[in-house]
Amino acid sequence: MDYRTLSPAQVRALIREGKLSSPTAGMCGGYAQANLVILPKALAYDFLLFAQRNPKSCPILEVLDEGSRQIRYMAKDADIATDLPKYRVYEYGVLTGEYKEVSAFWRSDFVSFLIGCSFSFEEELLQAGISVRHIEEGCNVPMYLTNIPCESAGIFSGNMVVSMRPIPYRDIPRAVAVTAAMPRVHGAPVHIGSPEAIGIRDIHRPDFGDPVTIREGEQPVFWPCGVTPQAALMASKPAFAITHAPGHMFITDVKNVELKL
Amino acid sequence: MDYRTLSPAQVRALIREGKLSSPTAGMCGGYAQANLVILPKALAYDFLLFAQRNPKSCPILEVLDEGSRQIRYMAKDADIATDLPKYRVYEYGVLTGEYKEVSAFWRSDFVSFLIGCSFSFEEELLQAGISVRHIEEGCNVPMYLTNIPCESAGIFSGNMVVSMRPIPYRDIPRAVAVTAAMPRVHGAPVHIGSPEAIGIRDIHRPDFGDPVTIREGEQPVFWPCGVTPQAALMASKPAFAITHAPGHMFITDVKNVELKL
DSSP states (O other): OOGGGSOHHHHHHHHHTTSOOSOOTTSSTTEEEEEEEEEEGGGHHHHHHHHHHOTTTOOEEEEOOTTOOBOSSSOSSOBTTTSSSOEEEEETTEEEEEESOOGGGOOTTEEEEEEEOTHHHHHHHHHTTOOOHHHHTTSOOOEEEEEEEOOOBTTBOOEEEEEEEEEEGGGHHHHHHHHHTOGGGTOSOSEESOSGGGTOSOTTSOSBSOOOOOOTTEEEEEEEOTHHHHHHHHHHOOSOEEEEOTTOOEEEEEEGGGGGO | OOGGGSOHHHHHHHHHTTSOOSOOTTSSTTEEEEEEEEEEGGGHHHHHHHHHHOTTTOOEEEEOOTTOOBOSSSOSSOBTTTSSSOEEEEETTEEEEEESOOGGGOOTTEEEEEEEOTHHHHHHHHHTTOOOHHHHTTSOOOEEEEEEEOOOBTTBOOEEEEEEEEEEGGGHHHHHHHHHTOGGGTOSOSEESOSGGGTOSOTTSOSBSOOOOOOTTEEEEEEEOTTHHHHHHHHHOOSOEEEEOTTOOEEEEEEGGGGGO
16 A cells, blocks of 8 residues: 555554554655654643753644643544554653553543654655655664753753754755755754764664665765654653654644645 | 944843833844743643744743743843833733832742744844834834634633734835744734734724834734733733733844744
């Protein structure tokens, strides 16, 4: 099945029925995808403030009302507890399980955050004639912990996580321009070139996702990544939290172009 | 004294010493100005969420830590309780006084929000050769309550407040382009032309600020205004809140151009 041409509602239905649980890169071309963080209300202010202070890695697309599973702005008839292909549950900062849905865990004090995802701008890169290696190679995007500190907020602090795409030298300025126009899904790269300069020791061993081939004549280009708040979350060890599994995003009904203004 | 060429630190010092208490439009050309809302922590989450859901009228520039009067990102050596030319205190939604400083009211549970202000882009309009009428006429910018609903969040809801500048027909596209590039200080206009279409009955009687002349060959152009959260605040009648007095902004050390990325 060609998931790139399916509508977000069609893909979410397949996910909800348990028929699809793979990474969402390249699905529903042109539609924005989102990272998910679900927290008890007691932690929601610190988290929202962390996002406000780190807008490049944590651009908030929507915050659901306390206890609500229904998305209001980014999608119609979508259930935040069932419509992502894979969830992670963390207890006291430890990953205690991966699940296809999280209804059984739901609590009335949960607040859900949808955060912009760089998968959203990959369709724009493709349209601009710039190939995206992990889509080419059919795997998850490589993601790395860096030494770039986030601004802390309340109990949340940590370093930035980045996603990486190898880009041919001649295409880099265009890749920067295309993504800079989309600040609500991370915007411009945070770093171009030497992985060591931002604290990445081995580019072939990402901290999340899969390694991809870097060819001669290409530079690794790094974008702020929505896994950043997950890393901050783990470090703060809250009693309970739910996130998407890296690369397994929520697909919204909002087109990328609508996020440009 | 030509306040346009003074530095933000110089103007803030004059204000702190009680030597300056006038509206800040046109001061410290090129530096971003900010609206202020101070609330007890118990209301801070709802307010931050209201801002997240209404980014055009409430673009948050900085949120101070609970109880702190020191600004961390937008200015150096600035005190949020003394460095604005005029403050307003609201009790249960009623304006109970205007003050030159608010140290005497300070509480350890206060959270201060700095919100982008359209005064910031006026220098950019001037640079583009577009005259700004209220600066020309030496008065405060006219502001109006509209019938454009905000997205509600917790206890906060209300309609959008707009600021208005009359612009000659031929300059309107350029005024839109210049301001659209600055989303952190309200960005593009929300409405161009007929005041009635957005619920303004008498353009010569603004709800806040002063009326300005609209000449033949000009259209009123309306931008989302940082007084919007003040209006939402008044409607929700919190026991205690402090804001800037309309037009009497906090002048930051950050240049407008730095807010473009």
